[in-house]
Structure formats: C-alpha cells, structure tokens
Amino acid sequence: MGSRGHTVTFDGRRFRTVLGHFPTGVAAITATSPDGSPVGLAVGSFTSVSLDPPLVAFLPDKGSSSFPKIRDAGAFCVNVLASDQEVVCRQFAASGTDKFAGLSWTPTPTNSPRLEGVVAWIDCEIADVIDAGDHYIVLGRVRDLDVTNAELPLLFFQGGYGSFRPSTIVASPEAAVARQLRWADLARPEMQRIADELDLGCLAASVVGDEMLILASTGRPGSDASPTQVGQRIPFVAPFGALWLAWDDDSNAFESWIRPAGTPPISAKPRKEYQGALARVRERGWSIGLGDETHSKVEELLTSNAAAPTVNDPQVIELSQKLGSRYEPAEISENERYDVRNLTVPVRDGDGHIVITLTVHSFPHRLYREEIERYVERLIEAADRVAASGLDHAFPAC
Numbered sequence: 109m110g111s112r113g114h115t116v117t118f119d120g121r122r123f124r125t126v127l128g129h130f131p132t133g134v135a136a137i138t139a140t141s142p143d144g145s146p147v148g149l150a151v152g153s154f155t156s157v158s159l160d161p162p163l164v165a166f167l168p169d170k171g172s173s174s175f176p177k178i179r180d181a182g183a184f185c186v187n188v189l190a191s192d193q194e195v196v197c198r199q200f201a202a203s204g205t206d207k208f209a210g211l212s213w214t215p216t217p218t219n220s221p222r223l224e225g226v227v228a229w230i231d232c233e234i235a236d237v238i239d240a241g242d243h244y245i246v247l248g249r250v251r252d253l254d255v256t257n258a259e260l261p262l263l264f265f266q267g268g269y270g271s272f273r274p275s276t277i278v279a280s281p282e283a284a285v286a287r288q289l290r291w292a293d294l295a296r297p298e299m300q301r302i303a304d305e306l307d308l309g310c311l312a313a314s315v316v317g318d319e320m321l322i323l324a325s326t327g328r329p330g331s332d333a334s335p336t337q338v339g340q341r342i343p344f345v346a347p348f349g350a351l352w353l354a355w356d357d358d359s360n361a362f363e364s365w366i367r368p369a370g371t372p373p374i375s376a377k378p379r380k381e382y383q384g385a386l387a388r389v390r391e392r393g394w395s396i397g398l399g400d401e402t403h404s405k406v407e408e409l410l411t412s413n414a415a416a417p418t419v420n421d422p423q424v425i426e427l428s429q430k431l432g433s434r435y436e437p438a439e440i441s442e443n444e445r446y447d448v449r450n451l452t453v454p455v456r457d458g459d460g461h462i463v464i465t466l467t468v469h470s471f472p473h474r475l476y477r478e479e480i481e482r483y484v485e486r487l488i489e490a491a492d493r494v495a496a497s498g499l500d501h502a503f504p505a506c
Contacts (some may be wrong), residue, residue: 118465121415124368129140131156131263131264131303132149132152132264132447133152133188133261133262133263133264134140134150134152134187134188134189134191134197134261134262134263134264135150135151135154135166135187136148136149136150136151136186136187136189136197136200136223136226136298137149137150137151137154137166137168137178137184137185137186137187137407138184138185138187138213138220138221138222138223139177139178139181139183139184139185139220139221140215141178141180141181141222141451142177142178142180145197146207146208146213146221147174147177147178147181147207148178148200148207148208148221148478149168149172149174149175149178149200149201149207150197150198150200150201151167151502152167152190152264153167153243154166154186155384157487158220159406161249162194162249163235163247163248163249163250163421164230164232164247164248164250165245165246165248166186166246166248167240167243167244167245167246168243168246169242169243169350170242170243170244171242171467173203173245174207175244176177177229177232178327179237181220182233182234183218183219183231183232183234184218184219184220184232184234184246185216185218185221185222185229185230185231185232186229186232186248187221187222187223187226187228188226188227188228188229188230188261189227189261189262190226190227190257190260190261190262191227191259191260191261191262192225192259192262192368193226193262194262195371196211196223196225197262198322199211208221209372210371210372210373211223211224211486212224215460216229216231216252217231217251217252217496218231218233218251218450219234225257225259226256226257227256227257227259227260227261228253228254228255228256228257229253229254229256230248230250230252230253231250231251231252231253232248232249232250232251233248233249233251234246234247234248234249235247235248235249239285245258270467271464273499283465285314285316285321285323287463288314288323288463288464289323290455290496291312291388291455291463291464291494292312292314292323292324293324294497294498295312295324295455295466295490295492295494296326297488298326298466298490298491298493298494299311299312299324299325299326299466300326301490302326302466302468302486302487302490303326305486306444306468306483306486307472308468308469308470308471308483309325309326309327309468309469309470310325310326310466310467310468310469311325311326311387311466311467312324312455312464312465312466312467313342313465313470313482314463314464314465314468315344315349315352315462316332317344318343318344318345318364318368319341319342319344320341320342320343320344320348320349321341321342321345322338322339322340322341322342323338323464324338325338331350337417337442343428343432344365344369345365345366345368345383345428346365346366346382346428347385347397347428347431347435348428348434348435349365350385350386350389350395350435351394351395351434351452351453351454351462351465352462352465353365353386354386354387354389354390355390355462360381362461365382366378366379366382370500377479383437385435385436386436388436388438389399389436393453393454393488394451394452394453394454394484394487394488395426395436395450395451395452395453396435396436396437396440396448396451396452396480397435397436397448397449397450397451397452398437398446398447398448399447399448399449400431400447400506402427402431403431403449406425406427406431407449409423409427440477440480441477442476442477442478443476444476444477445473445475445476446474446475446476446477446480447473447474448471448474448480449469449471450467450468450469451467451468451469451480451483451484451487452465452466452467452487453466453484453487453488453491454491455491455494455495455498456495457495457498457499458498458499463498464494466487466490466494468483
C-alpha cells in the first residue's frame with residue numbers, strides 16, 4: 109500500500125494527458141452579477157452529486173475572473189451545451205470579451221441566464237464552496253431544471269470537441285441515408301461516364317441532418333489525387349447546398365442555413381443576398397460555386413478533416429459564410445472566364461423531391477459561360493437518366 113506522503117513522479121503535462129483520455133461534457137455556467145450584468149464561464153467539470161437533496165457541482169479555476177461574480181450572485185444556471193454549440197463554448201472560455209455577444213437568453217427563476225439552444229438547463233443556488241487545490245468545488249442546490257433540446261451534447265476529449273451517438277441510435281445515420289445510397293449506386297455508371305468523357309471528378313451527395321454527406325465519387329482519369337471522397341462531410345450552411353433549399357418554403361430551414369446555432373445574427377444585406385442566390389438557383393435549376401482564396405481554405409480544412417465532423421468547426425463555418433453570394437453569381441458574362449470549383453444539379457424521385465445531387469469538379473482551367481453551359485447540360489442529362497432508372501426501381505421513401 110502506498111503512503112499519503114508518496115512523492116509525485118509526474119508533471120502537469122502528463123497529468124492533463126492521462127486525464128484527457130476521459131471524455132467530459134461541456135457546460136456554460138451563467139449568473140447575474142450584483143450589478144445586474146450577465147456573467148459566465150465554460151467548464152468541463154460539471155457533475156451530479158446527490159439525488160436527495162438534489163445537488164450538482166462544478167469546479168472553477170481559482171484564477172477565473174468570472175467566478176467571483178458568480179459567487180457573489182449566490183446562484184447560477186448550468187447550460188448543457190449542444191453538439192453544435194462549440195462556438196458558444198469557445199466564447200465562454202475566452203477572457204476579456206463579452207461572452208454573451210450575439211447570444212439569446214432568458215432569465216431562470218434565480219435570474220440566471222438560460223442560453224438559447226442548449227440541451228438542458230439546471231438552475232441552482234450556491235450551497236457551498238470548497239477549497240480544492242488550484243480549483244474550487246462549487247456545490248449547487250437545484251431549484252429547477254428541464255430538457256429543452258433533443259440535440260446531442262457537446263463533449264471535450266483529448267483537447268478537441270465532438271459528440272457521440274448512443275447505442276440505441278447507432279443505426280440511425282445508416283437508416284437516414286439508406287435510400288440515398290441506393291440512388292447513389294444507380295448513379296455510379298453515369299458518374300463514371302462523365303469522369304471519362306469530360307476528364308472531371310464527379311460526386312453524388314445528400315443532406316443528412318445538418319451536414320452534406322458524399323455518397324459516391326469518381327476521380328479524374330489519370331489524376332494522381334485520390335479518386336474517392338466518399339464519407340466526407342460538409343456543413344449544410346450557406347452558401348453550400350443551395351439546391352436543397354431553393355424549392356423549400358420552410359423559413360426555419362432557411363434561418364438555420366444562413367445562421368447556424370451559436371453564431372451571431374446576420375444583417376439584412378447578406379440575408380437578402382442569400383435569398384437572391386436561392387432565387388437564382390431555382391431559376392437556373394442548377395448551382396455553381398466560384399473559387400477564390402477563401403474557397404481554397406475551406407477545401408483544405410474539409411480535406412484535412414475528411415473523417416471528422418465539420419459542422420462544429422467554427423473556422424469552417426466562418427470561412428463558409430465569407431464566401432457569401434459569390435458562390436452563386438448573379439450574372440455569368442459571355443466573355444469572362446471564371447474559376448469554377450463545382451457545378452451541381454439535382455436528381456429527383458417520382459414525387460419531384462431531391463434525393464441526391466450530382467457535382468462535377470476539378471476543372472483544368474477557367475471556364476467561359478459557353479463551357480459552363482455545356483458541362484451543365486451534360487450533367488443534367490446524367491441526372492435525368494439516373495432519375496429514370498430510379499423510377500424503374502421504385503425506391504420507397506424512408
């Protein structure tokens with residue numbers, strides 16, 4: 109048996125590394141300071157303590173400049189962050205900034221801020237504050253609580269943020285794309301013909317939740333690059349995936365597309381630009397993405413994180429929003445050459461619903477309008493053939 113006076117043989121870095129193998133939930137602790145202003149901090153140390161009486165706890169660093177204000181408030185609210193609220197977490201973890209900037213909240217019974225979009229909230233009065241090394245253990249007596257969002261919670265693990273899927277819904281993502289995968293399988297011969305004839309890459313994709321998922325891929329013949337991007341996920345945020353919303357009248361879907369959860373509100377000008385972009389896509393029947401330095405940075409991030417979730421990556425979302433309506437230009441001049449990154453058309457089922465999209469990419473040079481139109485015409489022909497084949501197979505709706 110070891111003694112209590114055993115000498116420590118590891119440093120702080122090793123301690124953090126080993127403990128980092130234990131995943132923790134992420135919460136924003138909020139309160140209203142005595143001067144009436146909202147205050148908060150992010151923690152990965154929240155835990156339940158007792159059922160009778162109902163007690164919870166969190167462990168703030170003694171160096172925190174926010175905790176003294178929470179302590180003076182005498183009450184706090186635990187906001188369990190959703191998997192799409194990494195931006196909120198980083199905002200609350202930063203010091204010297206307005207942590208509530210751009211966030212919507214309402215007061216709890218103890219007058220603590222309850223953040224919009226969180227999975228759950230627990231309203232507490234401070235029962236005790238215990239000294240614990242370089243941290244405090246703050247016990248909270250629960251006064252009220254509720255679950256307000258069915259989203260998965262945000263997790264912190266080995267220095268990064270992510271989410272998990274309980275075993276009861278492991279099959280859910282597969283079920284969600286089973287029908288689309290069958291359509292993508294039908295599209296493979298047409299995609300390969302396009303790759304061979306046009307010397308381009310071709311993708312089949314679908315929307316799954318708040319991401320777009322690449323279901324099938326063909327590469328440019330003779331290309332040194334990997335011919336497959338299957339499984340890569342792209343945030344379903346503006347301006348990506350305009351085809352999926354162009355014929356959708358759901359205002360909530362549009363709002364989620366232009367402003368992902370946890371991001372600041374957008375002004376009237378970009379909102380109007382996105383509405384115009386969707387109108388152009390609806391009129392054309394296809395989508396065009398023009399390239400620039402920002403687009404290249406987004407592509408690099410998506411490629412480097414091909415197997416990891418991207419929807420929670422604030423850098424990807426920020427860069428995507430910078431692309432704006434340039435992704436769907438208002439005019440395509442006859443005599444100008446364009447850096448086209450992709451052209452996309454929909455494949456519809458017998459009811460007229462979009463089931464997958466087909467995209468061509470990796471153009472060898474800048475394109476004139478005439479070339480763009482020729483590529484789109486060929487892509488539409490392929491989409492029509494896939495749609496006709498789908499009617500023959502009569503895939504049922506999920």
